[in-house]
Amino acid sequence: MLKLDHVTKKFGGLIAVNDVSINIEKGRLAGLIGPNGAGKTTIFNIITGVYRPENGRVYFKDREITGEKPHRITSLGVARTFQNIKLFYRMTVLDNVRVACHFRLKASILSAVFDLPGYSKQEKSITEESLKLLEAVGLYELRNERASSLPYGHQRKLEIARALATRPELLLLDEPAAGMNPEETLDLMKFIVRIRNEFDLTILLIEHDMKVVMGICEEITVLDHGNIIARGTPLEIQNNPEVIKAYLGSGAYARG
Missing domain, CATH: 3.40.50.300 (P-loop containing nucleotide triphosphate hydrolases)
Structure with missing residues (x-):
């Protein structure tokens, strides 16, 4: 490997x-x-x-x-975490995971600006996948909380969940x-x-x-x-x- x-x-x-x-x-x-x-x-x-x-x-x-x-x-x-946690602290728990999926988006910038069906479908798929990951790591109930509000151990799990979102x-x-x-x-x-x-x-x-x-x-x-x-x-x-x-x-x- x-x-x-x-x-x-x-x-x-x-x-x-x-x-x-x-x-x-x-x-x-x-x-x-x-x-x-x-x-x-x-x-x-x-x-x-x-x-x-x-x-x-x-x-x-x-x-x-x-x-x-x-x-x-x-x-x-290949994915990694860091010695000092590198979360997006002002974003929600869910959005911290969602952002790791965006490198797989195939939709163009214009389709995002105008919220075209192809873009909306991909966004929905990313959200569903992110929610499943949060459920798998035990953070689903905290999905709408700011990352900065999580206890330290949960922040570590969130960073790992974000890494897992890259598959x-x-x-x-x-x-x-x-x-x-x-x-x-x-x-x-x-x-x-x-x-x-x-x-x-x-x-x-x-x-x-x-x-x-x-x-x-x-x-x-x-x-x-x-x-x-x-x-x-x-x-x-x-x-x-x-x-x-x-x-x-x-x-x-x-x-x-």
């Missing part, structure tokens, strides 16, 4: 990502962890076309997408549990596993909360200073001496 082939990204004299190769099979729920500044979000930005690597290539479903525009990569089936096959989650309390985190873990299964997704997530990573990820890649220092199952990562030294430590935090 996703392949990074010897990818390197530099910012001036700083090597943020150094010769990184990652392969993720269809249907997997994979984690990408490491200390702050290890290069994790930079990798997400390379995958989604925000950055172009100096060296290496990125493939999605065996198709090279290196350096493609972000909107083009989204249309191919992705690969979903990238950047620290989805950041800022959540233990109860919200547990709910999020169940939610991520459920949407992976219900929407037939492949998921790659960045996360610092080891309870989340060790609890739901099937495979984990560990970065340190832009280099991969380990990859394996949660149990293998927990017991890797290099990972313990660089990031996890040896306490209960490491075991999640």
Whole structure:
């Protein structure tokens, strides 16, 4: 589903990502962890076309997408969320999801201005699909509320619902549990596993909360200073001496 082939990204004299190769099979729920500044979000930005690597290539479903525009990569089936939630806070919950569907509209600007039948039909279809997504993520009853009024955990779910509205096959989650309390985190873990299964997704997530990573990820890649220092199952990562030294430590935090 996703392949990074010897990818390197530099910012001036700083090597943020150094010769990184990652392969993720269809249907997997994979984690990408490491200390702050290890290069994790930079990798997400390379995958989604925000950055172009100096060296290496990125493939999605065996198709090279290196350096493609972000909107083009989204249309191919890759969606993401952000470490800091990026909602349209003055818009309703429903409209936050609807806006993610509009890149699929085939109607012209004139048909929208004059509200022609073809445009109205597509708008109706988008609204129906968005309502179904909100129902699937448990936000249907809040559809007419402003996004800014939602509790933090619901805002995270809304951001994921908006990503799902693009009909992705690969979903990238950047620290989805950041800022959540233990109860919200547990709910999020169940939610991520459920949407992976219900929407037939492949998921790659960045996360610092080891309870989340060790609890739901099937495979984990560990970065340190832009280099991969380990990859394996949660149990293998927990017991890797290099990972313990660089990031996890040896306490209960490491075991999640």
